[in-house]
Amino acid sequence: MEGRPLEDTELVRLARRGDVGAYEELVRRYQEIAVRTAYVVAGAAEAQDAAQEAFVKAYRALDRFRDDAPFRPWLLRIVANEAINRRRSARRQAGLALRAAAAAVDGAAEGRLADDAAPSPEGAALAQEGRRELIAAINELRPEDRLLIAYRYWFELTEAEMAAALGCPTGTVKSRSSRALARLRATLERSRDADEVGREHRGALRSEEAIDG
Amino acid sequence: MAERFEQLERVLGAFGRAIDFPAAGGAGTDLASSVASRLRAERAVPRFSVRGLRSRRTLGPVVRPAWHTVAAASLVILLAAAGTLSFSASARDAVAGWLGLRGVHITIVPSPPPPSPPPSGPSTPLGSDLALGQAVTLEQAQQLVGYRVLRPAIAALGQPDVVYESSSVEGGLVSMVYGARRGIARQADGVAVLFVEFRARLERRVLLEKFAGPGTTIEAVRVNGEPGFWLSGAPHELVFRGPDGQDIPESLRLAGNVLVWEHRDLVLRLEGNLTKAQALRIAGSVR
Numbered sequence: 001m002e003g004r005p006l007e008d009t010e011l012v013r014l015a016r017r018g019d020v021g022a023y024e025e026l027v028r029r030y031q032e033i034a035v036r037t038a039y040v041v042a043g044a045a046e047a048q049d050a051a052q053e054a055f056v057k058a059y060r061a062l063d064r065f066r067d068d069a070p071f072r073p074w075l076l077r078i079v080a081n082e083a084i085n086r087r088r089s090a091r092r093q094a095g096l097a098l099r100a101a102a103a104a105v106d107g108a109a110e111g112r113l114a115d116d117a118a119p120s121p122e123g124a125a126l127a128q129e130g131r132r133e134l135i136a137a138i139n140e141l142r143p144e145d146r147l148l149i150a151y152r153y154w155f156e157l158t159e160a161e162m163a164a165a166l167g168c169p170t171g172t173v174k175s176r177s178s179r180a181l182a183r184l185r186a187t188l189e190r191s192r193d194a195d196e197v198g199r200e201h202r203g204a205l206r207s208e209e210a211i212d213g
Numbered sequence: 214m215a216e217r218f219e220q221l222e223r224v225l226g227a228f229g230r231a232i233d234f235p236a237a238g239g240a241g242t243d244l245a246s247s248v249a250s251r252l253r254a255e256r257a258v259p260r261f262s263v264r265g266l267r268s269r270r271t272l273g274p275v276v277r278p279a280w281h282t283v284a285a286a287s288l289v290i291l292l293a294a295a296g297t298l299s300f301s302a303s304a305r306d307a308v309a310g311w312l313g314l315r316g317v318h319i320t321i322v323p324s325p326p327p328p329s330p331p332p333s334g335p336s337t338p339l340g341s342d343l344a345l346g347q348a349v350t351l352e353q354a355q356q357l358v359g360y361r362v363l364r365p366a367i368a369a370l371g372q373p374d375v376v377y378e379s380s381s382v383e384g385g386l387v388s389m390v391y392g393a394r395r396g397i398a399r400q401a402d403g404v405a406v407l408f409v410e411f412r413a414r415l416e417r418r419v420l421l422e423k424f425a426g427p428g429t430t431i432e433a434v435r436v437n438g439e440p441g442f443w444l445s446g447a448p449h450e451l452v453f454r455g456p457d458g459q460d461i462p463e464s465l466r467l468a469g470n471v472l473v474w475e476h477r478d479l480v481l482r483l484e485g486n487l488t489k490a491q492a493l494r495i496a497g498s499v500r
Contacts, residue, residue: 024249031237154229
């Protein structure tokens with residue numbers, strides 16, 4: 001393609017007239033975030049297929065796409081729906097995974113973030129096994145909550161984009177996000193409590209062993 | 214955002230880098246080219262246009278006729294304000310259009326949507342492949358949605374096996390899933406009957422259903438005096454309309470016959486391997 005890259009709206013207009021090449025350019029533009037979005041909802045096994053299917057469905061629905069609306073959040077909504085439909089045995093297969101390098105503790109960053117962490121569950125999440133704990137808690141959330149978190153903190157969508165991508169009024173994005181964070185924190189608290197019970201239990205076992213020994 | 218989440222938010226912001234996001238396309242393939250070759254192979258020009266839907270500002274609670282131009286073909290549509298009507302898509306495969314209830318459009322398209330792949334994978338709660346939201350108890354569903362939750366009160370059906378709630382529709386969408394019952398065969402995924410309810414509000418979210426294909430039959434019916442449609446014979450696809458007016462294609466993996474009707478400000482929908490008589494009996498019992 002020569003000259004300045006075409007705007008999304010222009011590509012949409014061309015694609016709507018049957019220009020598959022123009023649509024291919026749109027796909028290229030948003031395939032990364034589409035696959036990531038599908039991954040957040042449905043996990044690695046379904047992410048590619050869900051994204052591909054969503055792009056095809058979006059193409060077929062282009063006639064219903066409003067010209068003055070941004071393409072990306074509309075696309076993401078279709079991707080998320082497709083991914084939700086494909087999520088099969090969610091709990092077992094749909095989890096996010098840590099990068100191999102990140103599974104090891106990144107000391108500097110964690111230390112900095114954990115400074116004021118003392119007794120809060122967030123603080124606990126940053127301690128030694130913080131990342132595993134945090135990702136486990138995120139994986140326990142409903143896909144809708146995971147999406148909120150991903151859109152807001154990882155993909156950095158604007159509130160207007162989030163509203164369009166989630167299909168909710170802009171005014172409710174904040175409150176929805178707060179509720180998702182509250183649920184995440186509750187999950188972290190539960191897992192921390194469970195850990196403590198586990199430690200006490202293990203501690204008790206050790207003292208019993210000591211007595212027996 | 215409340216201050217109490219400040220630290221959690223900072224953590225989450227940094228946490229994105231730690232997640233093992235897959236690259237688009239995977240090993241040795243390119244997603245954009247794959248999509249493009251699929252579209253070229255299918256010659257999938259956008260199949261139909263329902264632009265007219267958007268300009269239609271209000272849909273009354275009464276069933277109304279409407280017509281539109283679809284793709285290149287002109288179209289006729291068929292529906293009396295009251296009474297019964299039958300329509301066979303196979304008889305006029307060049308015809309497309311839609312019929313509406315409040316909050317619901319039914320679009321007839323010339324060619325059927327591709328069949329949904331059968332669900333697979335390890336066994337999960339009944340209906341969990343249908344993307345109906347979170348499994349809840351009836352009491353929880355009632356607390357989550359902004360209207361009184363109704364359900365069929367007919368002995369043959371009894372209690373739902375699993376209840377789901379989803380916020381995909383404003384005001385909440387409640388789905389009740391029933392496994393095999395006497396006289397109602399279950400489908401491949403174990404679901405025999407699906408009952409869905411949500412509040413349809415004008416100018417808000419519209420549930421739009423496209424139906425297609427040879428053998429699709431649509432019949433206008435009345436349930437407790439309120440308008441509805443009985444649709445039988447073809448798999449279908451759902452399209453939700455967001456508050457921003459955008460339509461979002463969405464597919465539901467159930468391909469039974471469908472009864473969809475209004476009940477005060479709710480839209481109710483009943484789906485499964487049901488005969489029309491069974492569906493109407495169940496629908497009539499809803500309270």
